[in-house]
Amino acid sequence: MIKVILARIKQGYRTSAFPKEEPVLAERFRGLPVLREGMLPEESEERAIACPTGAIGKGPGGASIDLGKCLFCGGCAASPGGAVNFTKDYRLAALSREDLICRPGEAYKLAESAGKEIKRTFGRSLKLRQVSAGGCNACEADLNVLNTLAFDLGRFGIQFVASPRHADGLLVTGPVTRNMRLALKKTYDAMPSPKVVIASGTCAISGGPYIGHEEVIGGVDKELPVDIYIPGCPPHPYTVLDGLLRFLGRR
Amino acid sequence: MTRPLLQTGNARAASLKDVPLYDIGTFRETVLENDREGGRIVSFFGCVPEGEGQVRLFAVLSRHREGVFFILSSDVKGSYRSLTPDCPQAHLFEREIYEEWGIVPEGHPWLKPVRFAPRRRKDGPEIEAGIMDFFRMKGEEAHEVAVGPVHAGVIEPGHFRFQCHGEDVFNLEISLGYQHRGVERAMVEYPGKRRIHYAETLAGDTTIGHATAYCHAVEGLSGCNVPARAQALRGVMLELERLANHAGDLGALSGDVAYLPTSSYCGRIRGDILNITALVCGSRFGRGMLTCGGVRFDVDDVMRQELLERLDRVMSDLKCAADLLWETPSVVDRFEGTGVVDKKMCEELGLVGPAARACGIPRDVRSDLPSGIYRFSQIPVFTCESGDVFARAYVRWMETQKSADFIKEQTEGLPSGAVIAGEGTRLLPGSIVVSAVEGWRGEICHVAMTGVDGELARYKVVDPSFHNWMGLAVAMRGGEISDFPLCNKSFNLSYCGHDL
Numbered sequence: 001m002i003k004v005i006l007a008r009i010k011q012g013y014r015t016s017a018f019p020k021e022e023p024v025l026a027e028r029f030r031g032l033p034v035l036r037e038g039m040l041p042e043e044s045e046e047r048a049i050a051c052p053t054g055a056i057g058k059g060p061g062g063a064s065i066d067l068g069k070c071l072f073c074g075g076c077a078a079s080p081g082g083a084v085n086f087t088k089d090y091r092l093a094a095l096s097r098e099d100l101i102c103r104p105g106e107a108y109k110l111a112e113s114a115g116k117e118i119k120r121t122f123g124r125s126l127k128l129r130q131v132s133a134g135g136c137n138a139c140e141a142d143l144n145v146l147n148t149l150a151f152d153l154g155r156f157g158i159q160f161v162a163s164p165r166h167a168d169g170l171l172v173t174g175p176v177t178r179n180m181r182l183a184l185k186k187t188y189d190a191m192p193s194p195k196v197v198i199a200s201g202t203c204a205i206s207g208g209p210y211i212g213h214e215e216v217i218g219g220v221d222k223e224l225p226v227d228i229y230i231p232g233c234p235p236h237p238y239t240v241l242d243g244l245l246r247f248l249g250r251r
Numbered sequence: 252m253t254r255p256l257l258q259t260g261n262a263r264a265a266s267l268k269d270v271p272l273y274d275i276g277t278f279r280e281t282v283l284e285n286d287r288e289g290g291r292i293v294s295f296f297g298c299v300p301e302g303e304g305q306v307r308l309f310a311v312l313s314r315h316r317e318g319v320f321f322i323l324s325s326d327v328k329g330s331y332r333s334l335t336p337d338c339p340q341a342h343l344f345e346r347e348i349y350e351e352w353g354i355v356p357e358g359h360p361w362l363k364p365v366r367f368a369p370r371r372r373k374d375g376p377e378i379e380a381g382i383m384d385f386f387r388m389k390g391e392e393a394h395e396v397a398v399g400p401v402h403a404g405v406i407e408p409g410h411f412r413f414q415c416h417g418e419d420v421f422n423l424e425i426s427l428g429y430q431h432r433g434v435e436r437a438m439v440e441y442p443g444k445r446r447i448h449y450a451e452t453l454a455g456d457t458t459i460g461h462a463t464a465y466c467h468a469v470e471g472l473s474g475c476n477v478p479a480r481a482q483a484l485r486g487v488m489l490e491l492e493r494l495a496n497h498a499g500d501l502g503a504l505s506g507d508v509a510y511l512p513t514s515s516y517c518g519r520i521r522g523d524i525l526n527i528t529a530l531v532c533g534s535r536f537g538r539g540m541l542t543c544g545g546v547r548f549d550v551d552d553v554m555r556q557e558l559l560e561r562l563d564r565v566m567s568d569l570k571c572a573a574d575l576l577w578e579t580p581s582v583v584d585r586f587e588g589t590g591v592v593d594k595k596m597c598e599e600l601g602l603v604g605p606a607a608r609a610c611g612i613p614r615d616v617r618s619d620l621p622s623g624i625y626r627f628s629q630i631p632v633f634t635c636e637s638g639d640v641f642a643r644a645y646v647r648w649m650e651t652q653k654s655a656d657f658i659k660e661q662t663e664g665l666p667s668g669a670v671i672a673g674e675g676t677r678l679l680p681g682s683i684v685v686s687a688v689e690g691w692r693g694e695i696c697h698v699a700m701t702g703v704d705g706e707l708a709r710y711k712v713v714d715p716s717f718h719n720w721m722g723l724a725v726a727m728r729g730g731e732i733s734d735f736p737l738c739n740k741s742f743n744l745s746y747c748g749h750d751l
Contacts, residue, residue, distance in 0.1 A: 003578060004512055007571050011516050026526065028533030028548065052445045071448055073539045078547070130405045134430050136747050138455025138536050143405050148518035162403035179367055179380035179429045180408055183400045209448045212441070214369070215433035233538065234455065 015152045019251060023090070023238045030072045030086035031236075035104040039063045043083040047076040053202075053211055056084075057101075067092060067231040068100040068205040068219075093230045093243025097221065100205070100229055111228055113249025114196075121194060122168050123248050125157045128198070129167035129191065133184050134216060135174030135208075138234040139201040143173070145237045158244055164190035170224070173234075175203040175210045176217040188224055196227040196247075200240060205229050254281055256312075256321040261620040262467040262686045264474070264679055267300075267700060270309070270324050278325035279334055282310050285321070286338040290314040291601050293687065294696050295344035297327075297352045298709040301702050306352045311685050311698060318620055320685045330355035340601030343717060366428030366750045381410050386424050388414035393421075396732060400429045407746035413732055420735075423727040425720055430750035438710035450697075451538055454714055454748035458534075459485070459492045460690030461712075461748075462541040464697040467622055468686035469543045472699060473676040477623070479666040481545035486624035487661050488528065488537050488546075490654040493691040495524035497605075497647040497654075498569055500743050504644050505576055507737045508585040516572035523565050527558060545671030555662055562662075566655045573648050586641035590726035590738035593638055602722045603715045604693020605650065606742055608634045609642035616689035625689075630657050643741040680705040690715060692745065714748030 016023060025031075044063035048056040055069035056076060065076075065084070076084040091110055094100050099109040113119055132140050143160075146153040153159065161167050164187045176184060188197070199220040202208035207218030220226055230243045245251040254277065259265040273281065282292065294311040305326055312321040333356035334341040345356040347365045356362065367380040381400065388395075393416050400408035408429035414422040434449050441449075450465035451458045463485055470477055502517025525535035532540040532548045540546055550558065576582050592602070597610035607614045615632045617625045633649040635642035678701045686697045693715030702708040723742045727735060 004575060007512060007516070007575055010571050011568060014519050026529040026533055028531070029529060030533050030539075050444060052442075052448050071538070072534075073448065074533070074547075131401055132405070132407045132430075134432050134747075136452035136455030137407050137745065138452070138458070140405050140407060141456055142535065145518075145522055147405075148522060149515050150519045150522050160405055174430070175432060177430060177432055179431055180400065182380070183408065183429070187401055209445060209452055210432045210434075210437070213433045213437060215431055234536065236535070 015149055018151070018238065018241065019245060025088055025090060025236070025238070029088050029090070029236070030074050032089040032092060032108055033065050033070070033077070033084055033086050033102055035063055035065060035102060036083050036085075037105045039083045039104055043081060047079070047084060050075055050079075053206075053209060063104060065102045066100060067102060068097060068229060069202065069208070069211065070231065071202060071209060071233040090236050090239045091242050092232060092235070092239050093228055093246055095228060097205070097229065100231060111243060111246040114227060114247050118196070118247070119249040122196070123250065126169055126244070126248065127159055127161045127167050128169045128171045129164045129187060130160055130171045130173070131180075131184050131187050133172055133174040133180040133204070133220070134177035134210075135201065135203045139173035139203070142234045142237050143171070143200070143240065146241060151237055151241060153241070156245065156250070165192070167191050167195070169196040169198060171198040171200055172204050172220045173201050175207040176220055176223055178215055178217065181217060181223065184223060197224050198228050198230065198244075199226045200230040201235055202231060202233045205231060208233060253284070256281070256323050258319040258321055259685060260319055261616070261622040262471040262684060264471045264682045264684045265322075267681045267683050270322050270683060273323060273325050275325045275327050275331045278308065278310070278323060279332060281323055282312065282334055282341070283337050285312045285314065286340065288314065289598070292338075292340050292344060293320060293685070293694070294698050294711055294713050295341060295348070296698070296711045297348045297354060298700065301708065306354055308348065309698070311696070313620065315619070320620070322683065322685070327354055330357050332357055333359040335359050335361070339599045340718075343721065364428065366431040368428065368431050368433070380428055381426055383426060385412045385426070386414065386422055388421055390416075392416060409746050413735075415732055418731045418733065420727050420730050420732055423724045425724055427720070427746055427749050430747040432751070434751045435710055435712055439707050447542060453712060453751065454716075454745040455536055456496055457492065457690045457692065457695070457714075457745065457748065459488045459537040459540065460688050460695050462537070463489060463623065464686045464688040464695045466541050466543050467688065468684050468697045468699040469676050469678070471684040471686060472678040472682055472701060474679070475544050475672050475674055475676050477545055477672055478669045480549075480668045481670045482624040483661045483665055484546045484550065484670065485541065486628070487658050488531065488540055489688070490658050491524060491528050492537060494651050494654045494658070495521050495528070496691045497651045498524060500647055500740065501573055501576065501644060503740045503743070504586070504640070504737065505582065507740050508582055510576070510579060510582050513572045513575050516568065520565055520569050520572060523561070523568075527561050527565070530554065530558060530561070542671065543676045544674070545669070547671070549670045550662070550665065555665070558662055559659060562655060562658060569651060576644070583641065585737070586644055587637070587639060589640040589734050590730060590741060591637070591639045592722055592726050596725055597638065597722070600721050600725065601718050603718045604689070604691075605643055605646045606693065606719050606722050608632065609646045610638040611636040616687045616694050620687055622686070622688065624661065628657070628661065630654070640737055640741040678705045678707070692716060692743070693719065712751060714745055716744040716746075716749045719744055720749060
């Protein structure tokens, strides 16, 4: 027993002060991308061709990056010219699919509180059922991290629960494979209303690296109404936590 | 072996013309002979060669202490005599070949879907995931427990069927495929710019392992020389990945026997290690680190110092947390004798990674068939004999220490020079390469073939989980249903790596 107590003293108190204090992320962390104003058409063209998922657009409004498709690989920022830069801003969650599109000179439309009703109903207690609908397990791994003492998700009144019957929200990861479509639908149907749906990770938003595969549906919103989108491949745990708190009107 | 086979080193390209083509009877006998002599099936798959209409089977074999792969092939029409009754390690490969190509291995005792995938030749029936005949037990008080595909925790989907009598488990059948997203096919059919991302997401917790296997395959096929510094950095990242996952597993095993101190500490320690990975490349999972020809991020002296300091702190914390496990009788009692796989069964099923080393088999790609940095710097292989949960946990703990020593050694003595090769990565036409890497779960094997045009024609991935899922099923036999979470965690297999 004495060893357990000594170990406890050695390991110390390690829960982060978030959200009071901003987290310190790695220098090389790739968060919110910024496109240089006045990006040349050939610059966006070149990057659009090289982008593995077609996240970079060069539509009538000029260049853009769709964070719903971006893998945050940084390939577009690596070529010289500084046309695209990834900042360390980890806050990326948005309330609609259109808001995920970054354009030069425009502020990114971060998620805001989903309204008084949501705040009143779920603000102090949000129980989530998680469904992994395909994908690579990195999103799941970094969601599990929220339960560690470093993040201590429980202190925000948010908890992952074992049954859809106990859940207020469905947090989906993965591109929704054909083989998971039915299980996802059944889980959603088993949840009592009112309920919210969270698409977490690039796969869940658009299909991610698997965009266009016949084996996947390519995004949760093709199957269910999505209330909040959390980009990233996988999203940093702080990106998810920030997104959930924003949605509840607590940030 | 009596018949000539193509011998090729790890990640060394060979001409497809040099792969001997045998009739199916000789092919079968050669694979069985290798099995009888204690060899392994590393990969076994079908493909349709260019300009030919019928399916050709390829087998990649290995034998202990022979640092090469042996490759052979055979054309097959419709059906052939199954290898599985004489060589159980072929069982899932043969099911896969049946599912993909409709080639029937006659006499296969367990011919069921692997991942409920659409057949490559569109003449098969539509199948619904999870719909198949499960093994059933009949009798008084016999009952069945079905779990999944959606599980209670935040984990991947899979379906488990237990045949029980009271609490006792007589059989566990595992039905996967829910994560199937068609990566192997897309490796060949989709634009090349996506390939590194497919490799990184074959199993997200093994990003560096699979990306290394992919890069080695491409570099082997293109004759590209990777700079020494890049190889050392790849090794550092691979061992960081092993360290993070093993530390996480020790914590999770602890949680599954309700011993919370180690479980809490290790959950956080795993995160600290992931953050070291992020220090180097910006991603906690090592995304974006590897590229064909080298690595995308270099480490300067300041970062090197920071990395070593953080590693020291993490290892000190990890030792403190892990020692609690081995010193707590209630934990050791629960670990010992639970989920035993004996050495003979392990050999028969062809298990890999910590699961095999926990059965006393010194099987490790890093020492058996080293590639990259491991050709110059060895890591000692640690084994346990008991084949139970304790052995699988203790092997992990020993490996974390070896990995930490390796990371330290490599980081301190990083060779100077560039981190990416100047030359391009144009692939040799008409070639085959076998690229194996010891990921944290075990042997990762990628086989790539090119056509006469020098484009990828076939890409075959074998994740260590593909070999090991049957090990979990066997470990549960005769156990109690309440042992399942513990056994499952002691293997900690990948669903997406299996489902591809």
